[in-house]
Amino acid sequence: MKHITAAFTAAEQFAPFFSSAAVQTAAKSAHSVLIQLFVGQCNDAWILNLVNTAQHALPQAIIVGVTSAGEICAGRVSLESTVVSVSIFSSASLHPIACASHQGGEYTAGQAIAEALQPIPHLQGILLLATPTRINCANVLKGIEDRLPTLPVFGGGAAETLNCQQPRVFLHTALFADGCVAVGLAGAQLRIETHITFGWQALGPQMALTAVNGFNIQCIDDKPALDVYRKYLGIHPDDEDMYLVEFPLLMERYGTQIARNPVSANQDGSVTLVADVYQDETVRLGYLNVDLALENTHAVVAELAAFAPEAIYLYSCICRRFTLQQDVELETYPFQALAPVAGFFTSGEFCRHGNHLQQLNSSQIVVAMRETEAAEPAHWTDTGADTAKDRYRFRHARITSHLLHFIATLSDELEMANSKLQHLAEHDPLTGALNRRTLDNALDTELAIADRYNRHCSLVMFDLDHFKQFNDNYGHSAGDIVLSSIAQTVRQTIRRSDMLFRFGGEEFLLLLPETATEGAWEIAEKIRLAIARLTLAYTEILLPKITASFGVASYPAHGQEALALINAADAALYQAKAQGRNRVLAFAE
Ligand SMILES: Nc1nc2c(ncn2[C@@H]2O[C@H](COP(=O)(O)OP(=O)(O)OP(=O)(O)O)[C@@H](O)[C@H]2O)c(=O)[nH]1
DSSP: OOEEEEEEGGGHHHHHTTOOOOOOOOHOOOEEEEEEEEESSOOHHHHHHHHHHHHHHHHOOOOEEEEEEEETTEEESSSSSSSEEEEEEOOOOOEEEEEEEOOOOHHHOOOOOOHHHTTTEEEEEEEEETTTTOOOHHHHHEEEEETTTTTEEEOOOOOOOOOOOOOOOETTTTSSSEEEEEEEEEOOOOOOEEEOOOOOEEEEEEEEEEEEEEEEEEEEEEEEHHHHHHHOOOGGGGGGHHHHTTTTTTEEEETTEEEEEEOOEEETTTTTOOOOOOTTTTEEEEEEOHHHHHHHHHHHHHHHHHOOOSSSEEOOOOOOOOHHGGGGGGGTTTOOOTTTTTEESOEEEEEEETTTTEESSSSSEEEEEEEESSSSOOOOOOOOOOHHOOOOHHHHHHHHHHHHHHHHHHHHHHHHHHHHHHHHBBBBBTTOOHHHHHHHHHHHHHHHHHHHOOOEEEEEEEEEHOOOOHHHOOOHHHHHHHHHHHHHHHHHHOOOOEEEEEOOEEEEEEEHHHHHOHHHHHHHHHHHHHHHHHHOOOOTTEEEOOEEEEEEETTTOOSSSSSHHHHHHHHHHHHHHHHHSSSSSOOOO
16 A cells, blocks of 8 residues: 655645656556545635545545644644645555534434444445544444444544534534544455554542533532642632643543543633543542653554554644644654554544553554565664754753652652651551441441441450460460451451451451441351461460450341440350350350
8 A cells, every 4th residue: 555645734735745657657557545634723624625626636536634733744734734644555445435424313324324334345444534622432432333243443533623613523514513423444354443542640649430420520529520620739710720730530440541621621620621531530639741752652653663664643632732832743753654644633542552442542543554574674773853852942841840749759658658647647557457446336337337328337345365374374475466466367258348447455356348247147157267366476485375255236126326336246245255165156135
């Protein structure tokens, strides 16, 4: 295949390009021709003129396009231009399908695309252009994925910016304000690889999305979403729309990190995204670590060199251009060393990530293609040519990146110190069990849950037998070893959701959620036997076996309130001691 690219700013440039010898000669022997138009001028008449000119010069071509927020041609970035990418295939076939879609009809549109393309032999991938500011593209992707679960899908979303408030995708002269345009690429010889570069790092604390409505995040940690941006980034209300997009929220999906960029701030304190987001997802603010992003780029370039592509398409998030400014070419230009590059800055990228088709934000999708068998890897050496000329050219972004790294390290350290302090405040240092102070809260919470969902919950109070005598005979330090070993044994016996508290000196309390008396008795019995079997030594002296007595009380049978339950467990323990120790008794009135 051949990939010819050009950037235009004037309509008179269209016809000479399409009828140029370079394009016409290559197209003459082609099996199919794909023209992608990335249009920075948001103007339907301009688009139609362009499409008509291209169609007239190359009648066999499939022409698709999208309004863009920055165009990429030969690895360089231009604004308010039109970039033309002409991919000339010697044997691959192209299968276009356009779906006008409305909100709610996205999944059906995705299914329609998949159904139309599924029967095509040697289908290698789908190019998808859509309008993420108007429809839920995640559902389009879901519709495709449910029928074509492993096929590569790649592309980007029409940008909606101050300069371009009427995003469009188009197939030939059919323009869509809401919808998607797909092209199936098929061929036995066609090879397609997709890669993602990212480079965003989390900054600040983890937060939960506590109120979400469609693409709107209303509350983060129960406060208006915008408060997070005001508090941590000091973003002035008048500038919010401008800067929000450069600080995405990072989250995990399918085991991979993805981002969501707020694109506008609303009066009610909510922020609007252009991609799916869900209640209770946990997020952190993200910043672009330039060094990491460039490392990503160079790693992908190196990997693609082995693939020896004949064409490269880039679909890069608009926020990368905003954040990196002119430095953004540092991550678009290196690909030009491998094959002609064309692409655009998007309002959302589409790619398989974490083994699922996902709508991404903040990422750069790199699509590499070839039709002929690669005789040898593409000739490429990482000369760092752009930076070598003037090492200070990119200093601003680098300095910002180092400052952000400094803040991230500092806040990680603070967070670690904080969690250490919290651990100290909540745990008994000798046994590692939770301390008495934390009991009230934990017990109240569990009882409230049990009450609300009509569940059981049990307490087991236990106390070592004749421990005074043990201390007197073997010393306090030996006693300490016994206490910490017993706590460890108990922890190994109980579930993760169970909680062990040190209630008093040699007295412990177990809180067992979702457990009725019988179950609690069994757990206590298991612990009793495990303690009785323990063999412990102190300064090479074998210590005698230790036993413990247990009292069990359950909600709601033996008490409705925290104090009543504790008293019931204590009374049962008292009975166990009275009946001869080393036994488990449930509360009996
Ligand atoms: N080594 C050590 N001993 C402790 C600790 N906390 C409490 N003790 C001891 O545990 C013993 C508890 O004694 P008692 O309350 O008389 O009870 P007991 O001897 O175990 O007798 P019964 O409970 O009736 O079986 C006391 O000697 C306390 O000093 C501790 O942190 N370390």
